[in-house]
Amino acid sequence: xxxxxxxxTMPFGNTHNQLxxxxxxxxxxxxxxxxxxxxxxxxxxxxxxxxRDKQTPSGFTLDDVIQTGVxxxxxxxxxxVGCVAGDEETYEVFKDLLDPVIEDRHGxxxxxxxxxxxxxxxxxxxxxxxxxxxxxxxxxxxxxxIRGFCLPPHCSRGERRGIEGLSVEALGALDGDxxxxxxALKDMTEEEQQQLIDDHFLFDxxxxxxxxxxxxxxxxxxxxxxxxxxxxxxxxxxxEEDHLRVISMQKGGNMKEVFTRFCTGLTKIEExxxxxxxxxxxxxxxxxxxxCPSNLGTGLRGGVHVKLPNLSKHEKxxxxxxxxxxxxxxxxxxxxxxxxxxxxxxxxxxxxFSEVELVQMVVDGVKxxxxxxxxxxxxxxIDDLMPEQK
Amino acid sequence: MDSCFHSFQFxxxxxxDPVPLxxxxxxxxxxxxxxxxVLATPWHCNKERHTYFxxxxxxxxxxxxxxxxxxxxxKIRPTSAGLxxxxxxDSESSRLAAAASxxxxxxxxxxxxxxxxxxxxxxxxxxxxxxxxxxxxxxxxFIWRDLVCFYRVKMASSFARILxxxxxxxxxxxxxxxxxxxxxxxxxxxxxxxxxxxxRIYPPSAEYPDLRxxxxxxxxxxxxAVYAKLCNKTTPNGYTLDEAIQTGVxxxxxxxxxxVGMVAGDEESYEVFAxxxxxxxxxxxxxxxxxxxxHPTDLDxxxxxxxxxxxxxxxxxxxxxxxxIRGLSLPPAxxxxxxxxxxxxxxxxxxxxxxxxxGKYYSLTQMTEQEQQQLIDDHFLFDxxxxxxxxxxxxxxxxxxxxxxxxxxxxxxxxxxxEEDHxxxxxMEKGGNMRRVFERFCKGLQEVERLxxxxxxxxxxxxxxxxxxxCPSNLGTGLRAGVHVTLxxxxxxxxxxxxxxxxxxxxxxxxxxxxxxxxxxxxxxNLDRxxxxxxxxxxxxxxxxxxxxxxxKKLERGQDIKIPAPISQFK
Numbered sequence: 001x002x003x004x005x006x007x008x009t010m011p012f013g014n015t016h017n018q019l020x021x022x023x024x025x026x027x028x029x030x031x032x033x034x035x036x037x038x039x040x041x042x043x044x045x046x047x048x049x050x051x052r053d054k055q056t057p058s059g060f061t062l063d064d065v066i067q068t069g070v071x072x073x074x075x076x077x078x079x080x081v082g083c084v085a086g087d088e089e090t091y092e093v094f095k096d097l098l099d100p101v102i103e104d105r106h107g108x109x110x111x112x113x114x115x116x117x118x119x120x121x122x123x124x125x126x127x128x129x130x131x132x133x134x135x136x137x138x139x140x141x142x143x144x145x146i147r148g149f150c151l152p153p154h155c156s157r158g159e160r161r162g163i164e165g166l167s168v169e170a171l172g173a174l175d176g177d178x179x180x181x182x183x184a185l186k187d188m189t190e191e192e193q194q195q196l197i198d199d200h201f202l203f204d205x206x207x208x209x210x211x212x213x214x215x216x217x218x219x220x221x222x223x224x225x226x227x228x229x230x231x232x233x234x235x236x237x238x239x240e241e242d243h244l245r246v247i248s249m250q251k252g253g254n255m256k257e258v259f260t261r262f263c264t265g266l267t268k269i270e271e272x273x274x275x276x277x278x279x280x281x282x283x284x285x286x287x288x289x290x291x292c293p294s295n296l297g298t299g300l301r302g303g304v305h306v307k308l309p310n311l312s313k314h315e316k317x318x319x320x321x322x323x324x325x326x327x328x329x330x331x332x333x334x335x336x337x338x339x340x341x342x343x344x345x346x347x348x349x350x351x352x353f354s355e356v357e358l359v360q361m362v363v364d365g366v367k368x369x370x371x372x373x374x375x376x377x378x379x380x381x382i383d384d385l386m387p388e389q390k
Numbered sequence: 391m392d393s394c395f396h397s398f399q400f401x402x403x404x405x406x407d408p409v410p411l412x413x414x415x416x417x418x419x420x421x422x423x424x425x426x427x428v429l430a431t432p433w434h435c436n437k438e439r440h441t442y443f444x445x446x447x448x449x450x451x452x453x454x455x456x457x458x459x460x461x462x463x464x465k466i467r468p469t470s471a472g473l474x475x476x477x478x479x480d481s482e483s484s485r486l487a488a489a490a491s492x493x494x495x496x497x498x499x500x501x502x503x504x505x506x507x508x509x510x511x512x513x514x515x516x517x518x519x520x521x522x523x524x525x526x527x528x529x530x531x532f533i534w535r536d537l538v539c540f541y542r543v544k545m546a547s548s549f550a551r552i553l554x555x556x557x558x559x560x561x562x563x564x565x566x567x568x569x570x571x572x573x574x575x576x577x578x579x580x581x582x583x584x585x586x587x588x589x590r591i592y593p594p595s596a597e598y599p600d601l602r603x604x605x606x607x608x609x610x611x612x613x614x615a616v617y618a619k620l621c622n623k624t625t626p627n628g629y630t631l632d633e634a635i636q637t638g639v640x641x642x643x644x645x646x647x648x649x650v651g652m653v654a655g656d657e658e659s660y661e662v663f664a665x666x667x668x669x670x671x672x673x674x675x676x677x678x679x680x681x682x683x684x685h686p687t688d689l690d691x692x693x694x695x696x697x698x699x700x701x702x703x704x705x706x707x708x709x710x711x712x713x714x715i716r717g718l719s720l721p722p723a724x725x726x727x728x729x730x731x732x733x734x735x736x737x738x739x740x741x742x743x744x745x746x747x748x749g750k751y752y753s754l755t756q757m758t759e760q761e762q763q764q765l766i767d768d769h770f771l772f773d774x775x776x777x778x779x780x781x782x783x784x785x786x787x788x789x790x791x792x793x794x795x796x797x798x799x800x801x802x803x804x805x806x807x808x809e810e811d812h813x814x815x816x817x818m819e820k821g822g823n824m825r826r827v828f829e830r831f832c833k834g835l836q837e838v839e840r841l842x843x844x845x846x847x848x849x850x851x852x853x854x855x856x857x858x859x860x861c862p863s864n865l866g867t868g869l870r871a872g873v874h875v876t877l878x879x880x881x882x883x884x885x886x887x888x889x890x891x892x893x894x895x896x897x898x899x900x901x902x903x904x905x906x907x908x909x910x911x912x913x914x915x916n917l918d919r920x921x922x923x924x925x926x927x928x929x930x931x932x933x934x935x936x937x938x939x940x941x942x943k944k945l946e947r948g949q950d951i952k953i954p955a956p957i958s959q960f961k
Contacts, residue, residue: 017628018628019627019628019719019725019728020725020727023725023727023728024727027726027727027730027731028725028726028727029726030726030788030791031755031788031791063725067787070787070788071786071787071788071789156592156597156632157596157597157598157599158592158593158596158597159592161596162592162596186600186603212781213787217640218636218639218640218782219599219636219639219640220640222599222600222639
């Protein structure tokens with residue numbers, strides 16, 4: 001006798017929502033009194049009560065969305081988002097929660113705003129002449145999600161493997177400068193692993209509680225892998241924090257070349273997916289849809305590793321970056337400190353600006369920062385170089 | 391026709407919505423009746439008394455599975471309203487007392503046997519607890535035998551309002567002793583917002599985890615066939631197989647011990663996923679077969695012989711176990727409200743402890759700095775789990791909400807709330823008086839059980855698996871009784887591991903599991919959890935540790951020691 005037959009298996013999380021409905025909203029509402037993240041600021045008891053009986057068609061619930069924010073009250077340096085999407089529909093079904101979070105996180109982006117996508121590298125002006133004495137490397141990354149599949153917090157093993165299969169197939173059809181090879185995390189040899197580590201390509205199982213609490217690391221390392229071209233300038237992560245993370249990079253300051261390869265590669269990959277009948281998650285309001293609301297829109301982080309030993313000590317450094325709409329990180333990425341005066345400088349925005357606009361900001365901004373650094377080296381003041389707020 | 395003829399009768403009180411059924415003639419089937427036949431057999435309804443008759447000949451009445459009863463109940467009570475958190479128990483169970491006194495008994499399943507019993511007077515039609523003794527069909531005398539009783543498990547008062555709502559699902563969960571298996575039925579309403587996309591469904595073969603590099607009990611027994619059979623099933627609370635095995639998939643193996651690799655989200659998990667749990671339990675518990683063995687529970691500490699160790703060697707004594715509150719999901723699956731409910735139920739009960747057991751509760755969310763420091767100094771404070779074995783199972787969600795520590799004023803009886811289980815109960819003291827530690831342990835546990843039963847709650851327990859806890863490794867007694875003992879000479883003897891093995895003891899470092907011994911002091915405790923009673927296990931530890939001390943003394947005097955004969959595992 002069939003004890004119980006469900007139509008779709010929901011493998012993870014609080015998806016047995018019916019059980020929670022036996023309790024009142026007050027009884028289930030999380031204690032957010034000590035929390036400091038975007039979700040906690042927005043999620044009132046009333047909102048919780050209104051949204052908690054809803055779920056997306058694949059069964060993602062409000063509690064699934066907010067679990068990471070409940071488990072991680074706050075980050076010492078940055079205001080974290082505190083919620084994730086389990087599928088494309090999450091942003092619709094739970095818009096009452098996510099719209100204000102998005103607005104807060106993305107500088108006032110309204111639910112009615114439209115996002116512009118521009119992946120034409122010819123629209124970028126300059127960017128090929130950043131001084132390589134200061135700019136050590138240039139890099140652009142973004143993410144892409146395959147429509148019709150659940151996102152990493154919610155996907156089943158079968159789906160994740162499906163995503164890997166499709167991605168490997170599409171990437172396998174790239175040629176020319178983009179021709180490359182896929183390394184599945186669970187099948188790679190010792191030598192391959194060491195080589196990927198030396199190239200700084202290998203990604204590890206997430207250790208950040210922000211990611212773990214959302215369920216993205218389930219079944220590691222099943223269906224995860226790294227693809228890169230033979231030239232080692234174009235890299236794709238499969239099934240890490242998003243379905244695909246696409247990275248274009250090279251040493252030196254030729255951001256134009258990096259961005260051109262980025263756009264070309266992305267466009268080609270998108271075409272290859274479309275040939276097979278798949279497309280990326282995208283809409284007019286949110287742009288490219290990714291797991292974390294902070295990566296909506298372009299999902300783009302374009303940046304450089306740049307030597308700014310003098311400027312970084314200047315009292316106005318933070319203010320300058322803010323006006324240029326740039327952010328700094330250590331050279332190990334988010335949550336790391338700068339080493340030897342070398343900083344990772346990248347765009348602060350993701351949504352509401354197109355890809356070209358964001359990379360333009362980086363190119364123009366870094367150029368100015370390098371000029372300021374040279375001034376300070378020469379003992380001159382940088383006051384007349386101070387930029388306007390962008 | 392079988393000479394031993396059984397029939398069944400449901401008597402349901404008026405709490406359920408009466409459903410008018412047409413009176414139909416009954417044709418008792420011949421011989422052994424299969425499920426389908428029982429289900430197909432029409433039920434004759436006496437509307438005034440909400441009594442339903444059915445004739446079904448079964449060879450072994452006690453083998454009527456509960457899910458079948460549930461299905462029958464669902465058939466005759468399709469609205470299911472009022473059957474939320476329905477429990478069933480053997481009618482001789484003392485658990486019935488609280489339920490009856492609070493008017494929570496809503497029905498009985500009776501069976502009668504023909505021809506062996508004296509005639510009874512006809513029952514009064516207004517009192518459903520007196521059973522009719524004349525079968526309406528065969529006009530011969532029968533005696534009614536209470537097979538099971540249905541009663542509502544006590545929940546918080548807010549449930550009274552919820553129960554009247556028609557949107558709720560019906561759940562039947564097993565309560566009490568007996569060989570009846572758990573069954574359930576589910577009437578789920580969907581609250582899905584219609585979306586444009588339909589979720590892609592993958593076949594079990596595409597979802598089957600890659601366990602080739604895994605070394606845990608779950609991986610040893612989860613074949614693709616078992617996965618395919620179980621992956622679409624859920625417990626009444628919605629817990630799935632994938633959730634149960636997630637921790638084992640995410641954690642391929644521990645360097646020193648073969649981990650279990652799966653957890654239960656609720657009591658029913660052990661039934662719904664029995665095809666996987668049973669072999670895992672058998673492997674982990676050294677051959678205990680849940681399908682045909684029974685677990686003895688014995689908390690009568692007066693049966694202990696000896697139990698006062700030589701304090702020159704034994705530095706401290708400790709007994710721990712866990713208990714789960716029936717009707718509430720376990721830590722991997724519980725909702726915030728359920729976890730808070732567990733906290734409330736247990737803290738209320740603990741507040742009723744008196745004498746040397748009187749104590750105080752410290753909630754993790756509300757304790758002061760001083761309280762926290764004191765608990766750290768006493769080595770009582772537990773932290774958010776960091777072990778991926780636990781975090782991957784979802785036990786650390788919403789930390790530290792509804793977690794806390796209770797201990798008595800004398801600091802010899804300690805309860806952890808909502809850590810890895812609903813409750814972990816620990817009795818301990820410095821020195822070697824294991825007897826007194828166990829006495830306090832039993833007294834405390836029985837008191838707590840009495841106090842929660844007064845309020846209508848009970849512990850999860852059944853005859854096959856004993857006390858139900860989150861991890862299958864803790865089933866049965868969930869008991870680990872141990873001492874910190876110094877054995878400088880014996881520990882260096884090559885025969886030490888074999889001696890421990892034959893005594894059915896295990897050694898750990900003094901930091902607990904996964905630690906090394908410091909100096910020559912070891913944590914020695916029982917190896918087994920399931921298949922022997924608490925008294926038996928503690929006696930094993932007492933006898934075993936005494937033997938170890940004797941060996942140590944012999945070695946001190948330059949005498950030789952002997953490896954003892956292996957003691958039998960299942961008594």
